[in-house]
Amino acid sequence: MNQANSLVAAGWDVELVSAVRRRDDIQFPLDARVKVSTVVDLREDAHVPPAGPVARWRDRRRGRLLDRPARHIPAGEFGYRYFNRYVEERLIAYLRTLTDGVLVTTRPALNFLAAEHASRGVIRVAQEHMNHGTHKRDVQQRIRETYPRFDTVAVLTERDREEYEALLPGTRVVRIPNAVHSLDQVPARPRSKIAVAAGRLFPQKGFDLLIPAWAKLVEAYPDWQLRIYGSGEKKAELRALIEEHHLYNHVFLMGHTDRLDDELAKASFYVLSSRFEGLPMVMIEAMSHSLPVVGFDCPTGPSDVLTHGVDGLLVPPEDPDALADAMAKLMKDEGLRAEMGVAAVLTAASYGPDAVHPRWEALFTELATRPGRHGQRRPGGAAKGPHA
Template identity: 65%
Template sequence: MRIRYLLLHAYGRGGTIRTVFNQANHMAAAGHDVEIVSVERRREEPQFGLDDRVRITTLIDLRQGAAPETGRGPLARYRASRRAVDVEEGPRHIPPGEFLNDRFNRHVEKTVIGYLRTVRGGVLVSTRPGLNILVSLHAPRGVVLVAQDHMNLGVYTKDVQRAIRSHYRRFHAVAVLTHADREDYEALLPGTRIVRIPNAVHSMEQQPADYGSRVAVAAGRLFPQKAFDKLVLAFAQVVERHPDWQLRIFGTGELKDELRALIEEHHLYNHVFLMGHTSELDDELARGSLYVLSSRFEGLPMVMIEAMTHGLPVVSFDCPTGPAEVITDGKEGLLVPPRQVEGLADAMAQLMDDEGLRADMGAAALATSHSYAPEVVHPQWEALFEELLTGDAG
């Protein structure tokens, strides 16, 4: 079968990109014709491994020095002038509440619409609300349409939720990550097929964690969503009881300077380290003794589940749709009421106090992570696509 994945920026480092690449690699290995279509391109190479059999196509090349569209004559000049105007004009179809609304302008919309009109047959998978809306409006008939939600319905603003209610009914299936989110979508879109398929980890063949280390690990973009400010404040309380422990935060983002200032303010420069981006996160997770998730909201926290494949126990805020879908409090780790800094500190300290407890919870975490193994998750996608192509959608 032919499968196309539509991403806003396939050359970035986000969790959506990583999980889509994993899906695409599996589908190609299973013998399917797979293409990733990236609306924009800002880097030379993808940041995640991609099977050589997966084609990758760019619609708008934004790399420095990229060759502009060429042409001569009045028509070419008109198109260049029109494009310059469209770049400055806001999108017509994408609601302002879309998290990456600033990446959508009229030129982007027109380019995506132009691409969609060329699609024939097969399965088209779109991966965020802005793209899903354009697909629902402009994809031709005869294409199986699947919308993926890599976040969760509850975090979207009212205008995005209204757009979802108005436009998603055209999809043959809407795929969500958690049981709770499936229930929310079913209430919003009665009669639309809603399926829950979690994201898969990239591998179960991982080096086990070192429970004797004095290292807590966290990872994610340095954005407000991840609430690393709360984590730093919690660790400031922890080091009073456990001065021999370190917190290593992996990731890059706009809050780097703010977090560094917070670390300095609380004299944590020997305890909390902003490690930046690493291409060897598996190795870094294996050096840890526990994993901490401090997010304000999540879809399905994949780095947390990746940590569990190393046998790392988890301390997490019980933020909406995500951690509690995976973690049973007191089994694979500890869940803390959202945004309660003192509770997060106490939970970390409880695990730091007891190496045996870390090992027991880590073993349970490893067992639970098998539900997210590639060989468990990816066949669910393959079965869904085949059913839609041969069943009612056909």
């Protein structure tokens, strides 16, 4: 959304293509000039009962394909459950209609389909948001087979760039981090006795490791709160873990919020307990509020952003005892929280829109004007971004 807003403001024609749509409302602010279209609309009121024998046949076929597993997407893809034979067919049909402009696909499943089915007239850019080693083997194999067909593969960190360049010799790989939506944020409160974590309530985010770590701190710091923002399939398990450790007055599952910036500003540090990351954007958003970070040094992202001991504290991955010790170090020292918070906002500045989005513009312009390319250039250029 941030990228689309920036590009359309700079004069590009931008279309955001929703591969699968289930909700009426768009979850983040989007410039009204960005066109939004949908390939497969699964909202309840979107399906019109068919009239006529041909329409009924097509509707029955649609139902059968919705129940059949994907054929082109490997089962190890993290979003595999969102894809089925019908979604695949509709996406392939859409990709074959594209004749020019820049097509940006944003996850492995969409990258695989674009590599194999997008027309030759379109410039193809694959965004890769995860460290290669976190992908399952079947996904890694498809990456090796298909990513060389892209004009550019864009990754989030320097370590990822080096790894993908070695994996895909001859393929252009660039590092362009995601951008925070704004650097003009309300600074956090070093005096606050609130720590914040945020993300989907999935195993990746490691909240099942964070809660036991917090339990080790309650006796020494009974007046502190841990607030976890997000929704997801592990909510009941995390609730049970809170009950098991008698943390119902200390750890709170806050659910989804549309006002995370306001909640971050109430805290005095942020906790990243992930088992793995691509580039932890909520962490960088927190740093833009002058929040220091305590986190696992998981692959990849945290250590590509943080400097241990300067703007945050990193501990060995999946080590709740070490995480608890690092949190305690900040909890007992308001001066250290304030000092690291100043350093954190300076670090976040390099991920601001003005620092990141011109890099996308430069890349798209270069690709569109290469010899042999007939893509449109700004302001007539198009940037399309399917996502699941």
